[in-house]
Amino acid sequence: MAVRAALRIALVYLVLATVWILASDTLMAWLIPDDAQRLQMSMAKGLFYVVVTAAVLFVMVRAQMHNLDGERARVQSAHDSIVAQDLELRAALYEKQRLYTELEAKSARSQSLEAQLRQSQKMEGIGRLAGGVAHDFNNMLTVILGATELLPDELPPQSPGRSLVEEIQKAAERCAGLTRQLLIFSRKQVARVELLELQPQVVEARRMLERLIGEDIQFSTSLEGPTAHVRLDPIHLQQLIVNLVVNARDAMPHGGSLLVSTEVRAVDAELCAGHAGVVQGPFVVLSVTDTGCGMSPEVIEHAFEPFFTTKPEGKGTGLGLATVWEIVHQASGFVTVESVVDRGTTFRVFLPLADVRTTGSAIGRDAAQARRGTERILLVEDEEGLRTMIHHTLKRRGYTVLEAKNAGEALLLSEQSQERIDLLLADVVMPLLRGSQLAARLKEIQPSLKVVLMTGYVEDLEAELAHSRADDLLLKPFSADVLTERIRNVLDAPPPTPRIAAGAG
Ligand SMILES: Nc1ncnc2c1ncn2[C@@H]1O[C@H](COP(=O)(O)OP(=O)(O)OP(=O)(O)O)[C@@H](O)[C@H]1O
């Protein structure tokens, strides 16, 4: 801009100067016509002015242009440095944001893990309590159940006592179920894990639950999609569904809709990070959605705690969701809850999808037909009632039974016995010497001895089995049929290989 203005002024000045010189000299020459030499002089003078002015102009413009280039370069470099600084600032900001988000996620994760730890500790407390009574409880139930199986044979066919025995049996079975429910919390309980197809299990649960759900609740299921297998104790799975559905029902006293659905979904590392013991991969998601009263954030916070309930006394024990939590965690899964007050709630249970190809056959629970035998069995059990019941059962099936109430007696009996003992049937938890230790000792003397252990719960099942090299492990309470069936199987089996097996439900 400045160059152009200077150029314009200089040009005007040049033109004016030239015109003035030429005009003045021409005027002179015209006034004094003969003076040709003066005319020539003035023309040369004019030309000189033109050339000098042009040269000055050229130098001025060049200098100006040079200044301008310098200015432009300075501005450009200032601009470049601002851009660079801006980029750096943005990068730093971005990094800061990233770190902040990461920190937030980590803190959320650690909070969730902390909450889970607290929950686990509470569960452990209940577990210890349950575990403490389960041993005796299961022993007594085994006696009751055993007696109810034997008793009908002693009664005349038309005896009214038969139906009473049936009632006792049903009650004992319900008690066994309750013990199992409590034992879920004591991780010492050996879950009777099976490979289960989820959809039929939901259908079965629905059939049972329809009676519990009032007519003003519309109960539907959505079980499309591929067949989804999970590894779970079938009783646990039924308990889980029942607890969630009953909660949903209770949340809708004036009716509403209830949906149970299943789907298979991938769980990524990010989602896993907030749940201890959860490994990424395909999961089966069982959702229970209701349109009930919903849960406030405070209720959600405590809902999974054992004995937390908002229901009136006598209506809820507060163990429903705690049981769900425990079952799901034992299966390496997790539960999420989404709820809006007055709108409704969705519980989602994530269970690892079981790979059917590598699973092999599931452990059966069915009590098979009892079979007879004539072998010699050494029975070691400190509970007198249970010992008598088992003795009686085995004797009726043709076996010879040597009875001992502790390991010391058992060792003595085996030493004194003239004939070979074929099988040791021993309780795991006994004073002084445990069943597994007794088995190990007897096997040193007679390696071919078959061993079946009985227990209500075992603290470290793997170690127990490895230590005793037992052929089978019976979970109390068990029925007479299951007892004889499993003993027959062990006696008929080729050389012993330790395995985990389950009793009857
Ligand atoms: N679907 C739901 N809608 C609204 N609130 C729920 C729902 N499920 C659970 N809750 C709340 O969580 C609490 C705890 O539930 P949980 O199943 O553990 O115990 P409970 O139902 O009160 O008693 P229990 O199941 O032992 O009979 C309930 O008292 C209720 O306040």
Ligand SMILES: [Mg+2]
């Ligand atoms: Mg409940």
